[in-house]
Amino acid sequence: MAFVRDxxxxxxSLAIASIGESANHPxxxxxxxxxxxxxxxxxxxxxxxVAMTLTRVLKRNPRQIAEQIVAxxxxxxxxxxxxxxxxxxxxxxxxxxxxxxxxxxxxxxDPLHYGRQNLGLGRRVQVEFVSANPTGPLHIGHGRGAATxxxxxSLLSACGYRVDREYYINDAGNQMxxxxxxxxxxYQELFDESMExxxxxxxxxxxxxxxxxxxxxxxxxxxxxxxEEVLPAFSRYTGERILKGIQEDLNDFGIRFDNWFSxxxxxxxxVIEKTLxxxxxxxxxxxxxGATWFRSTxxxxxxxxxxxxxxxxxxxxxxxxxxxxxxxxRNYDLLVDIWGADHHGYVDRMLAGIQAMGxxxxxxxxxxxxxxxxxxxxxxxAMSTRAGEFVTLxxxxxxxxxxxxxxxxxxxxxxxxxxxxxxxxxxxSNDNPVFYVQYAHARLCRVxxxxxxxxxxxxxxxxxxxxxxxRLTLPQERMLLKMLGEYPATLASSARSLEPHQIPYYLHxxxxxxxxxxxxxxILGDDTQLSKARLCLAAAVKQVIANALGLxxxxxxxxx
RNA sequence: GCGCCCGUAGCUCAGCUGGAUAGAGCAACGGACUUCUAAUCCGUAGGCCCGGGGUUCGAAUCCCUGCGGGCGCGCCA
Numbered sequence: 001m002a003f004v005r006d007x008x009x010x011x012x013s014l015a016i017a018s019i020g021e022s023a024n025h026p027x028x029x030x031x032x033x034x035x036x037x038x039x040x041x042x043x044x045x046x047x048x049x050v051a052m053t054l055t056r057v058l059k060r061n062p063r064q065i066a067e068q069i070v071a072x073x074x075x076x077x078x079x080x081x082x083x084x085x086x087x088x089x090x091x092x093x094x095x096x097x098x099x100x101x102x103x104x105x106x107x108x109x110d111p112l113h114y115g116r117q118n119l120g121l122g123r124r125v126q127v128e129f130v131s132a133n134p135t136g137p138l139h140i141g142h143g144r145g146a147a148t149x150x151x152x153x154s155l156l157s158a159c160g161y162r163v164d165r166e167y168y169i170n171d172a173g174n175q176m177x178x179x180x181x182x183x184x185x186x187y188q189e190l191f192d193e194s195m196e197x198x199x200x201x202x203x204x205x206x207x208x209x210x211x212x213x214x215x216x217x218x219x220x221x222x223x224x225x226x227x228e229e230v231l232p233a234f235s236r237y238t239g240e241r242i243l244k245g246i247q248e249d250l251n252d253f254g255i256r257f258d259n260w261f262s263x264x265x266x267x268x269x270x271v272i273e274k275t276l277x278x279x280x281x282x283x284x285x286x287x288x289x290g291a292t293w294f295r296s297t298x299x300x301x302x303x304x305x306x307x308x309x310x311x312x313x314x315x316x317x318x319x320x321x322x323x324x325x326x327x328x329x330r331n332y333d334l335l336v337d338i339w340g341a342d343h344h345g346y347v348d349r350m351l352a353g354i355q356a357m358g359x360x361x362x363x364x365x366x367x368x369x370x371x372x373x374x375x376x377x378x379x380x381x382a383m384s385t386r387a388g389e390f391v392t393l394x395x396x397x398x399x400x401x402x403x404x405x406x407x408x409x410x411x412x413x414x415x416x417x418x419x420x421x422x423x424x425x426x427x428x429s430n431d432n433p434v435f436y437v438q439y440a441h442a443r444l445c446r447v448x449x450x451x452x453x454x455x456x457x458x459x460x461x462x463x464x465x466x467x468x469x470x471r472l473t474l475p476q477e478r479m480l481l482k483m484l485g486e487y488p489a490t491l492a493s494s495a496r497s498l499e500p501h502q503i504p505y506y507l508h509x510x511x512x513x514x515x516x517x518x519x520x521x522x523i524l525g526d527d528t529q530l531s532k533a534r535l536c537l538a539a540a541v542k543q544v545i546a547n548a549l550g551l552x553x554x555x556x557x558x559x560x
Numbered sequence: 561g562c563g564c565c566c567g568u569a570g571c572u573c574a575g576c577u578g579g580a581u582a583g584a585g586c587a588a589c590g591g592a593c594u595u596c597u598a599a600u601c602c603g604u605a606g607g608c609c610c611g612g613g614g615u616u617c618g619a620a621u622c623c624c625u626g627c628g629g630g631c632g633c634g635c636c637a
Contacts, residue, residue, distance in 0.1 A: 040581075049579055052617090062617085087580050088617060133637070175637060291635050302563070302633090309635040316637050344564055345632045370565080371630085378571095411585095412573070415565065417630075419572065424586095432599080433585070439599050447596045454596095497577095505574065508584075519592085519601040538596095560599070 003102040004095055004485055007077055008046055009035055015072040016050065019058070019065070037486065044084065044092030045482065051089040062089025098469040100481035107484060107540040108460035115487050115547050119495060120161030126327055127153040129338035130250065131168040134243045135179050136204055141340065143253065143393040144418060145369045147409040147553070149338040150255045151500040152367070154551045159495040161334075164258040168323060171239055172263040173316070178202065179242070180235025184227055186211035191223050210241060249394050254402055254553045266322050272314055275322040276307055284356045294321070299352035299361075317346075321353045324364070328354070334363060336498065341368040341415065367498055369414045375421040400425035403554045407434035410552060411504045433508065437545065438557050440511040444542040445558040447523050451535060454524060458535050471533035476517045480537060483510050487544050491551075500552075507548050514541050 012033065038047045051066035058065055066085045073083065079099035084092045107114045129149025132142050150165065157163040182201040186208050189195050197203060214237070222230055250257070266272055276292070279285050284295045290310035294317075297304050307318040327335055335354075339346070347366050354364050374381040374391055381391060397405055404425045411433060412418045424432065451458060472481070487506070494502040523534040546556040 034579095036579090038580075039583085043580065047580085052579070055617090090580070135637095170637065173637065289635085293635095306635045311635075313635090315635070319637095341565075342631060347564085368565085416573080417566085421572095427599095435599050436585090439597080443597055443600085450596050501574085505584085512584090515600055516602085518596080519598090522596070524596055560597080 003106055004079055004099055004482070005035060005046065005489060007079055008093055009033060011073055011075060012048065012050065012069070014074065015069045016054070018072050019068050037482070038092070043086065043090070045095040046093040047090050048093075049090055051085075051091060055089075065089065066091050095482075097473065097478055100478050100485070101465060101469045101472060103481050103485040104460075104468055104536050104540050105462065105465060107543055108536065109462075111543045112547070114543060115491050116158050116160075117488055117492065118160035119492055120156060120159050123161055123333040124164075124331060125153075125156050125161045125334045125336060126164045126166055126330075126332045127156070127336045127338070128166045128168055128327075129153075130246075130255075131170070132246065133170045133175065134239050134246060135175055135202055136242065137206055137245055138249050138393040139390045140374055140393055140396050140420065141369075141372050143396060143405060144372050144409045144414075145338050145340065146250060146253060146255055146393070147406045148367065148369050148414050148500060149336075151406075151410060151503070151552055152336060152338070152498060154553070155491060155495050155500060155503070156336075158551060159491060164332075165256070166259045166261055167257045169243065169260060169262050169264075170316075171243075172267050172319065176235045176239055177231060179238045180231050180233075181227060182207050183210055183214065183238045184222075184230065184234050187214055187222065188224070190215055191220070206242075206245075210238065213241075249392070249397075252402070253393060253397055254406070261323070263319055263323070266319055266326070271326060272318050272322040275325050276314075276318060278325075279321070279356055282356065294318075294349075294353070294356070296349045296352035296356075299348075299355045301348040301352045305349050317349060317353075320350065321357075324350065324354055325357055328357065328359060328363075334365065337364065337366045339366055339368055341370045344368050365498060367414055370417040372409075373417060373419045375419055375423075377423045378421065381422075396420075396422070403438070404432065404434045406553050407437075407504065410500050413499060413501050433504070434554065435560070437504075437507050437511050437549065438555070439560055440514050441542060441545045441549070441556045442558060442560040443518065444514075444538055444545070447538055448535070448542075451524050451531075456524065456528075456531060456535060458532070458539065460536065460539070464532070464536055467529060468533045468536050471530050472537060474521070476513070476520070477534075477537060480510075480513055480517060480541060483513060484540055484544050487548070503548055503552060507545065510541070510548075511545065 012035075033048070033050060034053075035046050035048050038044065051069060052062040054065050055062050063085060066089045070083050070085060070091060073080075077099075079096055081094040081096045083094070086092050127149050129152075130138070130142055130146050132138055138146070153163045153165050178201055181198075182203070185195065185197050185201065189197065189208075190211060247260075276285060276294075279294065284298065285307070286293055286295065291306045292308035293304045294307045295304050305317055306315055307321070308314050324335065337350075347368075350366065351361055351364060355361055374396075399422060408420055408425055409418070426432075448458065472478070487510075490502055490506040494500060521534070523538050524531050549556045
């Protein structure tokens with residue numbers, strides 16, 4: 001993969017292993033291999049602190065260990081100019097300038113594949129996200145969760161996991177009846193404006209729209225028909241219509257799910273009872289004060305949780321237990337749940353649940369996504385779900401576009417609240433991070449257009465390599481090559497920590513270096529051979545930008 | 561009251577499984593378009609990493625504590 005970086009890690013591992021053997025550590029010395037790219041040039045192109053992390057195991061001082069590592073370090077590919085031991089025990093690697101060019105071959109010989117890797121070893125992962133109740137349109141907060149889940153899924157897929165995207169539909173329980181009744185009342189209101197809309201129902205504007213559509217379809221057929229007679233039909237109708245709207249919203253946001261999983265299906269199939277029965281056999285279920293409880297405290301939850309209420313109706317949590325059991329039954333090795341941060345109180349009980357089923361805690365990773373504060377021109381936009389006045393995902397996407405919305409959602413760690421300024425997101429200026437990156441791509445595309453007009457035929461061949469080694473000598477060029485080489489490691493790190501925001505940060509850095517290079521140097525000049533070599537570099541930069549934007553679900557435009 | 565998350569430049573945030581001189585964008589100030597797209601670039605300025613203890617060769621990062629902010633604490637979904 002990343003040419004230079006991987007070679008160094010490989011050689012380091014071998015060197016350390018051989019020290020381990022001679023020091024009577026027959027198995028590999030446990031260590032965390034970190035290879036950083038220091039900012040300061042005097043610290044080399046790469047640096048590692050392994051010698052210091054090994055002090056405890058080897059019981060020697062770090063500089064001694066570093067010397068041993070350096071002594072045993074082999075460089076079969078001849079990529080290292082020199083190694084230095086510095087400070088308390090860092091080993092700094094200075095890479096031969098020409099070694100960087102290898103990265104061009106990595107990228108250009110198989111462009112679409114560059115960055116993809118087999119970290120996941122083909123293990124199956126399910127990413128469950130959005131899963132908003134089908135009681136109203138998606139709002140902007142759901143949009144953040146949607147972008148996060150979608151990109152995590154793409155990322156894991158690029159890293160060698162087999163990934164499915166799933167949406168859990170909470171279509172069971174009383175809320176569907178409330179939903180149906182809400183439509184019913186809005187519908188009756190069309191005939192009798194004095195009718196009072198009862199409390200505790202969904203009073204959003206979308207419900208009035210739906211009532212009007214319903215009227216257009218069915219006319220006065222259900223006017224003054226008692227609620228009890230038509231409630232199931234109204235509920236079904238409303239649920240289906242709203243779900244369809246959600247699906248359209250997500251579709252236009254660039255998101256496709258592999259599976260839509262119905263909670264009601266769990267009830268119908270009796271899996272909830274079955275799940276509880278299995279847990280009971282293992283001793284995790286007991287009766288208390290008329291209710292049925294799950295002993296989640298056995299696994300670190302702060303208190304036990306009710307699964308069947310005294311009135312005989314099972315709780316949402318019971319369904320969620322059955323749901324996660326079902327997920328594992330479908331043979332996923334790893335589950336990733338994307339939840340709103342307001343659900344963090346449920347994390348412990350869910351983890352307890354899967355452990356009671358015999359799974360490891362790590363088999364379920366829960367990513368919490370914090371709130372989105374919507375601003376317009378720096379001022380907060382009032383949002384209140386209860387009053388039904390919220391800004392929908394659709395409105396935001398219509399206003400600022402899919403690309404800007406997705407990019408902004410992803411430029412922050414998910415557990416940090418996000419300010420989303422509508423005015424900022426749609427200004428076509430340098431305030432807007434997504435344009436900065438897209439602009440670089442469009443610029444590069446233009447270079448190739450002009451190059452073609454001037455008769456530079458660009459095609460990558462290994463023969464070009466030698467040419468590039470001789471011509472791409474500027475520090476900025478080497479820097480760009482190095483950064484291109486860091487792309488796979490960025491994806492790996494991002495996937496391991498389930499932090500998609502690392503990708504936009506990487507992109508920004510890469511693009512910034514490119515813009516700077518572009519402003520100071522001509523890619524297409526009088527020197528034909530130099531121009532060709534620079535075109536190779538440009539092609540690689542363009543490719544990595546396109547690949548990264550592709551993962552983010554953001555377009556890489558050819559013109560702006 | 562208890563639990564979780566957060567506190568880093570004027571603003572918005574990276575960096576947090578301990579590593580070398582703490583970074584970026586915006587805002588401010590000064591510069592660069594006859595050239596492949598100025599939606600760009602170059603430069604300047606900006607810091608008690610909330611306070612206080614501790615752990616060690618080394619702390620923005622880990623532990624304790626105080627302060628400040630957000631969220632959650634149902635036999636709701």
